[in-house]
Structures are given as structure tokens and as C-alpha cells.
Amino acid sequence: MSSAVHIVALGARTPVGLTAASSAAAVRARISRLKLHPHFVDSTGAKLRGAIDGVMDPLVQGVARLVEFATHSINEVASQLPTDLAKGPRPIPLFLSVPEYRPGFSPNDEARLVNELQLKIPYRLSVTIAHKGHAGAFAGLELATEMIRTGRSNLVLVGGVESYFHADTIDWLIDNGQLAMDGSRSPFLPGEGAAAVALMSGSLRIPSLAVIRGSHTAIETSLIKTDDVNLAWTLTSVVRQAATSLRLPHEAIDSIWCDLNGERYRTDEWSYVLLRLPQLFRQLHGEPTRYNTAVEFWGDMGAATGALLVVLAVNAWQRLYAKGPRALLFAGSEQGLRSAIVLEQGA
Structure with missing residues (x-):
């Protein structure tokens, strides 16, 4: 078996696109979806600025929002795989990156996310929380690569999902001086979305993207x-x-x-x-x-x-x-x- 591990499929849902290709094309074209949130405000009473999903009801918060984003991106990846792989007899391993624990995302929320994801996706998945936060999906890619190279699986999915648009999370960002608003010293603009990738060994002879x-x-x-x-x-x-x-x-x-x-x-x-x-x-x-x-x-x-x-x-x-x-x-x-x-x- 070849030791090379290949990325063979991509999926994404972002504020600038509902697929991996459209999201990347929008970024390439420098299209921004940063705007004022219809409901959230910062500590000064001004409307919160961020990048918001253009389809989902902005009143939906928490796990329900994350499940929708993650399901969308994983289904896009699965649609690009041969049917005998996507719907094979063995569960497909999925290493998922989720937010670090914070107000608005607790260990109970994490458990609910995993359970609801496995119920909603029409494929058999074995979901493992790889790591958390910005670097979580890269750590998941490392775990997936090792799983394929050691012969434990020929197909592994890696994904990540995020939404800062929860009332408790926004208050937490404000308290830490991280939310972009007047007077913030080193802030950022919150976003939300999800992405997933499929990794395979070279022996499966599926076109390699990377x-x-x-x-x-x-x-x-x-x-x-x-x-x-x-x-x-x-x-x-x-x-x-x-x-x-x-x-x-x-x-x-x-x-x-x-x-x-x-x-x-x-x-x-x-x-x-x-x-x-x-x-x-x-x-x-x-x-x-x-x-x-x-x-x-x-x-x-x-x-x-x-x-x-x-x-x-x-x-x-x-x-x-x-x-x-x-x-x-x-x-x-x-x-x-x-x-x-x-x-x-x-x-």
C-alpha cells in the first residue's frame, strides 16, 4: 500500500458560499459578507458586525446552528465519493474540530453535536472530536493521515464547525476585548461556517487534489x-x-x-x-x-x-x-x- 495520503474531496459552507468551490471563488474575488447582525449588539449598543450565514435564520443559536453547518459540508464531501465508499458497511471515521469550551459552548453541547450529527447525516459515521479551536482540524488531519498510513482505514473525513453568534459567546468576546468594536485594542470580526475534507490512500485510485x-x-x-x-x-x-x-x-x-x-x-x-x-x-x-x-x-x-x-x-x-x-x-x-x-x- 502506498504511504502517500491524498485529499480527494472538499465541502464547505461559509457566509460567502454554500459550497467549497463557491466559497473559494468568492474569497478569490475579494467578496466580503461582513455586515451588521440583525439582532446582536455590542456593549455600546451598536449593531454587531460580523460575517453571518446568508440562509439560516439568525435567531437559531447553539448546537442546532452547528449541526446544520457541519451536515451541509459533510454531505458535499460524501456526494463526491464513490457510492460503495460513502455508503459502505463500515462506519467512516470523522475527526471533527469544534469550538473550545466557552460560554455558549459546553461539554454537553459538544456531546449533543456529535449525537445529532450522527443521526442527521445519511451515512454511517464514527465521529471523534479531534481537537478544538483554530488548529483543531489540522490536528485532525494528522490523526487521519496516521490512520491511513497504518492501514486502519482507507477513507477518513476531517472537518471543523464554528459559530460565534450565541448571546453568551458574544458577551464573552466583549468581556475579553476580542470583539471588533470602538475602543477594542486587538479584536477580530466573528464568523461562522463549516468545512470538511476526505483523505484516502493512493491505492484507491481516486483523483488526488493534494x-x-x-x-x-x-x-x-x-x-x-x-x-x-x-x-x-x-x-x-x-x-x-x-x-x-x-x-x-x-x-x-x-x-x-x-x-x-x-x-x-x-x-x-x-x-x-x-x-x-x-x-x-x-x-x-x-x-x-x-x-x-x-x-x-x-x-x-x-x-x-x-x-x-x-x-x-x-x-x-x-x-x-x-x-x-x-x-x-x-x-x-x-x-x-x-x-x-x-x-x-x-x-
Whole structure:
């Protein structure tokens, strides 16, 4: 069996599109769906600004909202798979990234989400919470890759789902100074949505959209919203380990996709990594090393971020606007999870 692990299908639902392809096309066209929420207000009484799903009733909150988003993206992925795989006798493993525990999302909500997801999707799934937060789906990709390489499954799904639009969550963001509003020092604009990807071994002979070249996950202990100083040694190590299979300089990284959302903590952390590991990236004379993010179009996507960045990187190759065949994707969760993945364009 080939040790190569391939991404073979994508699904997404975002404020800018109801499919993976339309979401990526909207980001490419710089179409933004940031707008005023019809009901939520910030602490000044002004309407809350964020990226909201254009179809679902904005009054729906909590688990019901997350289940709808996740179901939509997983069904899109399953529709691209051969029927004998999507509806085979064995449950399909799904590593799911969900929000970190916070007001508006509790352990009970997590359990309800898993149960309702397995009941609603017309395929047999074995759902495991991979990790949580922005980096959760990348950690899920690492787990899925290992499962395929060790022969425990030929098909694994990885997904992430997020919605900040719960009254308790909005109040929590305001209390922490993270909600974009007048007077906020380092805020972000909330978003919502979901994405999913299917991974398979090369032996199944399904067209490859991308190949997993490397991945790594670790835990940072100097966290955001604390007095600790984060010098990014953990993220540096994670990126370095994810890129160990690259034959430099020939196989330098061409594109960077990440979760930077306007919070200074995240930007500073990435700056340290870039200063320490310049040899990983293809350098164009006279140009800085640039990164790609989509928060200005669909807001901060939290636990859906990792899977959505895969969607964007793969679509850049499919639509021929990528800068080259290799991409680094990285993200960091608030509670310390750091994860990076290196993808290579599929055949």
C-alpha cells in the first residue's frame, strides 16, 4: 500500500458560499459578507458586525446552528465519493474540530453535536472530536493521515464547525476585548461556517487534489489573554517539523495560508517563526514573504479554520492561481494547540 495520503474531496459552507468551490471563488474575488447582525449588539449598543450565514435564520443559536453547518459540508464531501465508499458497511471515521469550551459552548453541547450529527447525516459515521479551536482540524488531519498510513482505514473525513453568534459567546468576546468594536485594542470580526475534507490512500485510485507532505502538532503554554510572553518556540518547532520532508531549496514553500485575524498576539507569534525559518520559503527578490488569510471576507472561522484553509489552498491549484505546488497551512488555538501542515498539489 502506498504511504502517500491524498485529499480527494472538499465541502464547505461559509457566509460567502454554500459550497467549497463557491466559497473559494468568492474569497478569490475579494467578496466580503461582513455586515451588521440583525439582532446582536455590542456593549455600546451598536449593531454587531460580523460575517453571518446568508440562509439560516439568525435567531437559531447553539448546537442546532452547528449541526446544520457541519451536515451541509459533510454531505458535499460524501456526494463526491464513490457510492460503495460513502455508503459502505463500515462506519467512516470523522475527526471533527469544534469550538473550545466557552460560554455558549459546553461539554454537553459538544456531546449533543456529535449525537445529532450522527443521526442527521445519511451515512454511517464514527465521529471523534479531534481537537478544538483554530488548529483543531489540522490536528485532525494528522490523526487521519496516521490512520491511513497504518492501514486502519482507507477513507477518513476531517472537518471543523464554528459559530460565534450565541448571546453568551458574544458577551464573552466583549468581556475579553476580542470583539471588533470602538475602543477594542486587538479584536477580530466573528464568523461562522463549516468545512470538511476526505483523505484516502493512493491505492484507491481516486483523483488526488493534494498530497499531505507533512504535519505536526504541539502545545504552547504561553497563552493569549495571559501575562506570559509568547516567543513562538512551539509554533516554530511545529512548522519546522511539518516541513522536514521537503528537499530544500528546490521544494521550498510557495504559499502560506493561516488563521491570522487581526489579534496582535497571533501576528507577533508568526513574525518570530518567519524570522527563524526563512529558508523554508521561496523568496522573490525584493518582495516580502506573504501570507494568505480570509478573515476580511468571512470573519474569524474559529474551529472551522483549518479545514477551510485546505479548501482555499486546493482551489488555488485547481483554478491555476497558486504561486507554486507547495503550501504551508498553520493555525493556533487559544488554549495552546499549535498545528501546521504542508500540502503539495495533487496529480
